[in-house]
Amino acid sequence: MYFRLLCLLVLLTHTLSAQELPPKPAYPFGIKQIHSGHSLTDPLFYPHWPGQYVNLMSSVTGIPAWQLSNVTIGKSTAPGSSMMYRWDNKISNGAPDARLDIGNWEVLSITEVVPLAVEGGNTQSWYLNRLQQQRTYLSNFVNNAWSNGNDGKGVPTLLWTTWTSIDGKDGPFREMLDSQGKEWEAMQEYANKNRPAGAPPVYIIPGHKMMARIYDDIQKGIVPGISDIKQLFSDNIHTNELGAYAIAMIHYACMFNKSPIGLPNQLIPNPPANTPIPTPEFAGYVQRMVWEVVTSYPRSGINMQSTDLTSEEGHFQLRQSGNTLFFDLQGHESVCLKLYDMSGVLIHNECVVSGNALPLTGYQSGVYAYTINSMKGDFMYGDVIVISGD
Template sequence: MKNPALLVAGAALLATVAGALWWRMGSPAPIPVLAGLDDAKMASLYASPLPVIDRPLSVFHIGHSLVNRDMPAMLAQLAGEGHRYESQLGWGAQLQSHWGDSPVNGFEAENAHPRYRDAREAVNSGDYDAIVLTEMVEIRDALRYFDSARYLAQFAESALAARPDARIYLYETWHPLDDPEGWLERIDADLARYWEAGILRPALLHLPEGSRIQLIPAGQALAALVRTIEAEGGVGNVTDRRDLFSDQIHLNDLGNYFIALVHYAVLYGSSPEGLPHELKRADGTAADAPAPETARLMQQIAWQVARSTPLTGLAP
């Protein structure tokens, strides 16, 4: 007859092992800590601002629905005649998939427009003054599973090999409004811990000496705008953060207009103050416009954040 005590002990051991396995399988993989340029090398690399652009740019956008079709179209209208752009987009697409090492989710739907161009072909063509890349959201999952820094470096290397004077940009985005850590709290923390330490610094380590990737601090600017508007109880036709979004993460026309201003400020190194605020969407229809006082605030904040955030390539 089997010893009841041994049966109980064995059952307890199996339960412990099963629990440990469930915990391991159910827990997210740790975010890798990668080597990257140290503070001193970063300070030296970005010590000098980029020369200001005084001509229309050709820009290629690589990303997903937080780039979308309307924001680049609005940027082109802000920049004026001569600004040219194309893109490759996806649904929550990783840089890895845009490189071609996995399928781009939503590829056919998101690129069914006249501005589409194959990302690798575009980057290797040397046709563009600026290449703007962003990584998927959730950014933590991008770092855990999709080797973000490696693919940012590969895109940058290819662009610079084709055109040494090309400017490479990393577009910092955001996460859902209902993030349990807090929407503003995560934007405050994520730039340093994920976008810079997790992607930008490790990518720079693999580029030729002296090569730079500038930052487009859209998440930082969006947080600054929301803080100002909510502290004032609303400005014009924006009362709080929800008035900038169509759902928990995607922007509406007002939000896209603001992010286009941030792109303009960084790419052109020029204040967007005084630029038009009544623009069209990519399909030619009239976009919902910010009220004049809202537009003025958006333009001021876009320029302030672009100048005050390190790594944008602008003079402080």
């Protein structure tokens, strides 16, 4: 059913440009995903193998993490490698190869080496060749995935975008996030323009947007426990456990079209002493921030302004009409709703009974996070909501 719906979607929308992407299908939790990249992909799996993302997927699926590694979640990386290198060279050490082994997988996530070549960055032929290569080889992987992936049924591709060195050696860090972002988008557009008939569009996992948001929020003093971007890094470009947590959250959001709000903050079992573990406050910030970044970026294909939301467990149904929430609590007597601004400050706390409407008035226009929990404590759900100011 998932495959038929995906094919119908892409056949109807193939002629749309990258700026007019159709909504991205939500992939099921058990989808076989392979991640092609380098050391900025590795935080999904390290430090502390099998990694916070794999441990998160273990908690979601109920399958032991070690059974997911390179079976359901594939690591296909080479240090410092470009897509051209990974196209021309088989991944070593028995790891799955995102080109040659794509028939065994159901979705491809891929990234390019940084810094990217950018339009106007240099006029020398080697630079212009590199600019074209990064677009061409993304297209090669995309087309190979659709033609040969999943035993010939076709595999969609997500583009994981990253960042440059925080020490400024590649250029001012914050400025580079924006300038590199334009090329990530150009790569996406090139691949979408040149994809085979019937292939779904490439969507972006916007790591560059996430890092820009974190950087800006640190400058505003609203990231819990963090006063410098360096606190999320182990060196000038590689993230530590805190940065890896954010990477896990954005991959979860973009893979499954689901809000990470309410996910665990502790995803490293038995961590060594002095391991930086996300506090509940930091984790809550990251989850809300990631969902806002993803859903406000059209190239992710994920839009949070849905009119009907249902909890994964079926405990309740929630419908938004304007600035009013309507509840059908599926037999529960009452639930409590907490509303937060995007800096994590609690601004509304109210309990409602089944069938009640909850007007959210008196707030400025913007994006807010909320959690809903049963007064009996048997479920909790979190997401974000757009409110139009009075």
